Amino acid sequence: MTTASTSAPRWLTDEEQRVWRAYLHATTLLEDHFDRQLQRDAGMPHIYYGLLVQLSQAPRRRMRMTELARNAKITRSRLSHAIARLEKNGWVRREDCSSDKRGQNAVLTDDGLTMLRRSAPGHVEAVRQAMFDRLTPEQVSSLGEIMRTLATGLEPEGTDADLPWLR
Amino acid sequence: MTTASTSAPRWLTDEEQRVWRAYLHATTLLEDHFDRQLQRDAGMPHIYYGLLVQLSQAPRRRMRMTELARNAKITRSRLSHAIARLEKNGWVRREDCSSDKRGQNAVLTDDGLTMLRRSAPGHVEAVRQAMFDRLTPEQVSSLGEIMRTLATGLEPEGTDADLPWLR
DNA sequence: GACCTTTTCTTGAAAGTTTAACTAGATAGA
DNA sequence: TCTATCTAGTTAAACTTTCAAGAAAAGGTC
Numbered sequence: 001m002t003t004a005s006t007s008a009p010r011w012l013t014d015e016e017q018r019v020w021r022a023y024l025h026a027t028t029l030l031e032d033h034f035d036r037q038l039q040r041d042a043g044m045p046h047i048y049y050g051l052l053v054q055l056s057q058a059p060r061r062r063m064r065m066t067e068l069a070r071n072a073k074i075t076r077s078r079l080s081h082a083i084a085r086l087e088k089n090g091w092v093r094r095e096d097c098s099s100d101k102r103g104q105n106a107v108l109t110d111d112g113l114t115m116l117r118r119s120a121p122g123h124v125e126a127v128r129q130a131m132f133d134r135l136t137p138e139q140v141s142s143l144g145e146i147m148r149t150l151a152t153g154l155e156p157e158g159t160d161a162d163l164p165w166l167r
Numbered sequence: 168m169t170t171a172s173t174s175a176p177r178w179l180t181d182e183e184q185r186v187w188r189a190y191l192h193a194t195t196l197l198e199d200h201f202d203r204q205l206q207r208d209a210g211m212p213h214i215y216y217g218l219l220v221q222l223s224q225a226p227r228r229r230m231r232m233t234e235l236a237r238n239a240k241i242t243r244s245r246l247s248h249a250i251a252r253l254e255k256n257g258w259v260r261r262e263d264c265s266s267d268k269r270g271q272n273a274v275l276t277d278d279g280l281t282m283l284r285r286s287a288p289g290h291v292e293a294v295r296q297a298m299f300d301r302l303t304p305e306q307v308s309s310l311g312e313i314m315r316t317l318a319t320g321l322e323p324e325g326t327d328a329d330l331p332w333l334r
Numbered sequence: 335g336a337c338c339t340t341t342t343c344t345t346g347a348a349a350g351t352t353t354a355a356c357t358a359g360a361t362a363g364a
Numbered sequence: 365t366c367t368a369t370c371t372a373g374t375t376a377a378a379c380t381t382t383c384a385a386g387a388a389a390a391g392g393t394c
Contacts, residue, residue: 009288016299019311023298024217026314027194028240029321032331039382045350050191065373073195078351080374085350102359102372121176131190132183134320135313142309144186146302147193153301154196164199166371167353206352212380232343245381247344252380269342269389333341334383341390351380360371 030130037126042119043089047072048082049123052091052116055108062107064097069165076165091115197297204293209286210256214239215249216290219258219283222275229274231264236332243332258282 012020034046042049054071055061063071069079083106086092091112097103108116132140155163179187201213209216221238222228230238236246250273253259258279264270275283299307322330 009291010295011291012294012299015311016307019307019314020294020298022311022314022318025240026318026321027198028214029318029331031194032240033321035382036329047195047350066371073192073199075352076373077353077375081350084374097372100360100372102357104373124176124178127179127187128177130320131187131317132179134316139309139313139316140183140186142306143313144182144189146306146310147186147189149301149306150298151189151193151196153297154193154200162203164196202352214380233341242382243343244345244383248380251344264342267342267390271343335394337393339390339392342388343386344388345384345386347383347385349380349382351378353378354376356373356375358372358374360369362367362369364365364367 033130034123034126038119038123041122042115044086047074048086049119051079051082051086051106052108052112055092055106056113056116060107061113062095062105065104065106066165068106070163074164075167077167078164086112200297201290201293205286205290208289209282211253214241215253216286218246218249218253218273219275219279222259222273223280223283227274228280229262229272232271232273233332235273237330241331242334244334245331253279 031046038044038046038049050072051068054068055063065079065083066076069076072079074082083092083094087094089112091109093107093109095105095107097105135143155161198213205211205213205216217239218235221235222230232246232250233243236243239246241249250259250261254261258276260274260276262272262274264272302310322328
């Protein structure tokens with residue numbers, strides 16, 4: 001067991017505090033920025049757009065709900081609501097899974113694919129402008145390594161971690 | 168003017184796609200992680216906690232609404248709702264601004280400060296575990312530089328940028 | 335002063351998310 | 365088989381955020 005609850009807290013150094021705050025500022029601004037860009041140009045928040053992208057790259061443009069939730073790093077409940085909304089837009093439809101009667105597949109429709117094709121260039125451009133055009137190749141590489149490390153830290157293999165899509 | 172809407176899109180390279188996805192994965196997981204940690208230990212989402220931290224560090228534990236929104240990188244509307252909720256909890260109260268009758272100050276109460284002191288060690292520990300313990304000093308430094316660059320890119324000085332707290 | 339514009343902040347409704355509870359089907363053990 | 369447990373997904377209610385609109389004060393111009 002740890003003694004974290006009783007021992008003196010290891011406060012952040014000034015440098016760490018600056019980095020932490022910069023992280024929060026940048027991620028908050030970026031999320032706001034992309035949510036607005038996609039709400040304006042594609043009529044949905046960024047996380048919904050990501051779901052369509054996932055589906056477009058999946059075999060036969062379909063994916064099991066839990067698998068999609070795992071890829072998007074969100075809860076199944078959140079995904080249920082999201083797919084319901086996208087279904088109303090006609091961009092996704094649900095389909096029973098043949099091998100498991102509890103299961104559902106989310107399927108990207110032709111309309112959904114069309115919408116994605118139309119909005120992709122603008123979104124890529126936005127991502128470039130906000131991120132890749134501002135960083136050196138070394139920074140891009142470093143950012144990738146850092147983000148992979150942090151993500152892995154929160155979803156360690158073979159443990160009982162509290163992962164969104166298992167809740 | 169640009170020709171972005173008509174010229175061929177500059178698609179992301181494989182490397183850029185991997186970095187972009189890693190960024191989305193890590194930030195989504197981290198936000199979920201800290202929101203849950205603070206909801207459990209302090210009874211509020213992470214962004215609300217950040218507001219109390221800001222107030223605790225401000226002179227006389229108070230700050231103008233727009234100033235607080237700017238620091239937190241959120242809209243004034245969002246802040247209004249958040250402060251209303253924190254007021255209900257007794258952790259913040261509102262106060263008229265003497266020099267500008269339109270203005271309001273958000274003031275951290277004694278109860279709010281107590282709550283903050285009680286939950287700070289656990290939160291710092293969570294931040295360490297999820298971020299600083301997993302990165303080398305070089306990575307921490309690099310992350311700070313990258314995040315500062317990205318944040319600055321979205322709030323350029325002296326322009327008519329679409330910043331949340333001005334909407 | 336009168337008028338117009340801008341700034342500050344709030345509000346109500348709509349949209350999205352979380353939490354806990356629930357249904358139905360799969361799985362494993364006696 | 366029968367039963368307990370687990371997994372897949374949904375749902376209702378509470379909460380948070382966004383969007384659009386608006387009230388009130390400040391600032392600028394004539």
